[in-house]
Amino acid sequence: MQRRPTAPSRSSVLQPRPKGELLWVHATTPERYLALCDIGRRLKSLRPDLSVLASWEPGLRLTGTVGCDIPIGPLPDDTATEARDFLNHWQPDACIWTGTPSRRVMLKQLRERKTGVLLADLLENEVPNRASRWLPDQRKRLLDGLTCILTPSKAVQARLIRAGFPAGRVELAAKLRVSAIPPGCNDDELASMQQVLGSRPVWLAAHAKLSELPQILETHRAALRLLHRLLLVIALDDPQDLDAAAKLLQDSGLPFADWENGGEPEDLCQVLLTSGEDLGLWYRLSPVALIASSLDPAAQGQSPLDAAALGSALLHGPGIHAHRELYERLAKAGAAQPVRAQTDMADAVVALSAPDKAAEMALAGWQSVTESAATTDKLLDKVQALLDQREDTNAGT
Known part of the structure; x- marks a missing residue:
């Protein structure tokens, strides 16, 4: 057989x-x-x-x-x-x-x-x-x-x-x-920027995609009505978008500086544009960070760990599918806040400009990612x- x-x-x-x-x-x-x-x-x-x-x-x-x-x-x-x-x-x-x-x-x-x-x-x-x-x-x-x-x-x-x-x-x-193993930064540069910014409120749009910039800029405009000295730092997800982003900023009428070409956030500057290579520096300087690449509901998103480990209160959109469990853990700890619409984002940026609120969220995030x-x-x-x-x-x- x-x-x-x-x-x-x-x-x-x-x-x-x-x-x-x-x-x-x-x-x-x-x-x-x-x-x-x-x-x-x-x-x-x-x-x-x-x-x-x-x-x-x-x-x-x-x-x-x-x-x-x-x-x-x-x-x-x-x-x-x-x-x-x-x-x-x-x-x-x-x-x-x-x-x-x-x-x-x-x-x-x-x-x-x-x-x-x-x-x-x-x-x-x-x-x-x-x-x-x-x-x-x-x-x-x-x-x-x-x-x-x-x-x-x-x-x-x-x-x-x-x-x-x-x-x-x-x-x-x-x-x-x-x-997290958060990115480092140049200590001299950090000290210099801390002196330049002083007590000025700062929020960061990390990993920002070019398609998200109109919504981010409109959020910033809305927040500026209540926080006149507020500075937005845009760290682009793709450095190749720098020229297009600079053109968009010029058309917006918002005074901006190009960090990659030696620009610095002087008093009248409202937006600082960067390539995203210095996120270790900007997370340390920004009490509030929007983890961008998340405003499109279908997006996979970026990890929030570095921002949380470096002391930023976190905002994010609905497109976080690749890291949903991390965001849910941070939200449960009180360290991350979802924003579903432009008005939600502007309200959150203004609310978190209060140092005690941002510090409370940042501490919760740090404890969650380092425990x-x-x-x-x-x-x-x-x-x-x-x-x-x-x-x-x-x-x-």
């Missing part, structure tokens, strides 16, 4: 494994996916030959997000054959998982291969109850396959220790979130140690 051909396992039809080290990350929420890929990018700056393989739970929507090197989607079934084929194909050197460690077969094979697995951001609702298979009888063997568990919950920590996981390998850490920095640093150190250990082991074989 002729044997019926079997379908190839999922791992056998994936793209080839890249050369060099491979970090495998597994996400259970969009925010965790962003955070894990961010950790991967930071590691790549330290280890140039590193690649980041990303998998995630079925049904997770990651449309528009900035991802990892090799996004493969949901994992194959947790069978011995699928797990073996997957690991033979990708040969990860280290892993960061999030969520419930429910893949018993995969974890067993990783343990047998002596591949380090870090379980990050384990929450109370992700620890299986005693009726589950992995805690009562097999919990010790499964837990032993994890190099370390990070959790923001003391209750989870205590429960894991009672389940047999060594106390030295379960650590408290803040929730896993994307953290997970220690967790990120801890994971970076632990992955580095696992990769170094793997390198030493491979060198000795």
Whole structure:
């Protein structure tokens, strides 16, 4: 009898494994996916030959997000054959998982291969109850396959220790979130501009698209009726639009200066035009920042992390689809405010010109985007140690 051909396992039809080290990350929420890929990018700056393989739970929507090197989607079934084929194909050197460690077969094979697995951001609702298979009888063997568990919950920590996981390998850490590495600026230039601006109110349109400038300028006109010394800094998303933007400003009648050609915001200047290359400077100087490229409802938008980390109260339009989770987190913290219409934007700019209100929002934003920095640093150190250990082991074989 002729044997019926079997379908190839999922791992056998994936793209080839890249050369060099491979970090495998597994996400259970969009925010965790962003955070894990961010950790991967930071590691790549330290280890140039590193690649980041990303998998995630079925049904997770990651449309528009900035991802990892090799996004493969949901994992194959947790069978011995699928797990073996997957690991033979990708040969990860280290892993960061999030969520419930429910893949018993995969974890067993990783343990047998002596591949380090870090379980990050384990929450109370992700620890299986005693009726589950992995805690009562097999919990010790499964837990032993994890190099370390990070959790923001003391209750989870205590429960894991009672389940047999060594106390030295379960650590408290803040929730896993994307953290910012904000752009720097020239300190002398910052001090000089602080002196030039003095107490003058400033708002910034960061990542502004040429098509958004008419609406932004009309917003500025409306705000100027109540704040006569208000300065608008326009940081263009595309430097090639500088000439067209300057022409538009000339036609608007608003006095402006071209920063790229040596112009400075003198007393009568109402708009300062820049290419966007000095956003680290303008975020530090602007209590209020509109994260532009978001006024079109269909736009993907830009990340708000840098602005929040550098102390700006945030405004944004509806087009934030690529970073929606970040904006929702900042809005929940009281650090970001959506504006749906031109009048909304003008009212918000005027309201946030009050230093106490802008400072309150800016502090909330800074706290939100920096609260997970220690967790990120801890994971970076632990992955580095696992990769170094793997390198030493491979060198000795």
